[in-house]
Amino acid sequence: MNWLSDHVRPRIQRLVGERKDTPDNLWTKCRSCDQMLFLKALEENLNVCTNCGHHHAMSVEERLNSLFDPGYQRLDMPELPADPLKFKDKKPYPARLREYQSRTGEKDAIVVASGQMGGSPVVIAAFNFAFMGGSMGRAVGEGLVRAADEALRLNASLLVIPASGGARMQEGILSLMQMPRSIIAVERMREARLPYIVLLTNPTTGGVTASFAMLGDLTLSEPDAVIGFAGRRVIEETIREQLPDDFQTAEYLQDHGMVDQVVSRLELRDRLVMLFSLLRNVPGSPASTSNGTQQADETDLPVMQEDEPNPSFDQV
Template sequence: MNWLSRVRNSLPFGTKRETPDNLWVKCPGCQEMLFTKEYEENLHVCPRCEHHGRIGADERLAQLLDLGFAVLPQPEVAEDPLKFRDSKKYTDRLKEARAKNPHKDAFVVGSGTIEGRQAVVGVQDFGFMGGSMGMAVGEAFCAGAREALRRRCGYIVCTAAGGARMQEGILSLMQMPKATVMTRRLKEAGLPYIVVLTDPTTGGVTASYAMLGDVHIAEPGALIGFAGQRVIQDTIREKLPEGFQRAEYLHKHGMVDMVVTRADLRERLATLLDYLQPARAAA
């Protein structure tokens, strides 16, 4: 060992400092590096470009509901009813998804209050198999609607999905009319049904309960549509306008009622519950 190595190793700054792996996060919008703590404190919204990042079900519920809310137990459904297998068994895919997620499937329901207003909130988690709609998602959606009917309060659903779950075939598509019936029951009972469209909301979810609300709110920049842009262009053989499936374009053309930032969403939902159920709010 030469003298330079000996001196370097003896100095306090000679050892390499370890940096935590989760100290920084790259914004998916502007690609800027952000402090993870700063990003999380800003509700996973980039402070530079206002890109609204995707968040999990538990975090969404905590942002919207007052402290002390309860999470409904997830309903039991038949798993792998078709014994489906592609490159992997469906059961193996479910195990992998559950190992990365605190919940058994992609739809979680919380029951509590929003700024003192009674509400039931259902959240679809894109992190669980792309938020795909299968029997478990359909049954959890209906369980949330039944809870709102029991409590005589509004039902708010935050959607995020890539569509129906292909591994369940026709059984996944049957969740569309099933959920539609429950939204009808809410309407007949005079209870608010509000949909918050988050990034992305596509496929069979868009074709059913995501577009049946009394009010449709979208987060800024959210991708919302049924089929992908390339599929539509190839079908109609026309070039589509830039951003035509984004929240702002849909709001401008009347498909979405309002675009609300994540920081303002809780307050806006409380206001809507007051408007749509004034008697309950007064009580």
């Protein structure tokens, strides 16, 4: 045995050359059709299966790169007190935050960036489901407010891309307060008549669904995304009925009027460019006059009486 290992094997290795290490992450299996996929080809196809079209999870950075024109900038988020409730489950909340920050490289579950999309100014607020399930706490609420503020400052459109399990339990009532905060931020966009589009991704549930995620001028979704408030099992046990197999899917919600369009990720950027262009050119909107595509004077604006509420963007 020593003769084989000491003499024969080295001679064979010299003849055939040293074996090059092969990375173990070259291939991945589609979660829908079980087809083996070359990882690089999958990433180049925006993480959409080339065999069945299943939309795999996408990192925030990949999503921003796929939508923005080159040269977008991230917005800095303010530092917030880490643990106002002194919450502890299996580990203290600050330790859990540090764990996910180290794992994802992000401060929290939302990233806000501004740039151009098809030459038009857009602010994007994208959720990171890998960070504590995309749960909405104070940092996420602050991110949504910052995104709306930046869109108003730049006279830009706002695109929000939720992927969340709902409010963050470790922040208790403070996380639930982000629901009305986000609604107010959206309402400010509506009052300014600036486009606000929501792109629902898998999954979008809980308090996120019950607040800003269903208030877009247009609501889009990726295929097969799970969208709902309570879980399927909870609903079935409550109403004591069997729900349809496609219940709480993007396609089901589109059929029932909750989603405007289900759009493949491969077509998403072009679709968003078109929709933002249409919304920004609505007569009387500030965006239509600022980008030079339409010059409107005060006579183009709807005449409002003092006791009338400000019209929503989709009523213009």
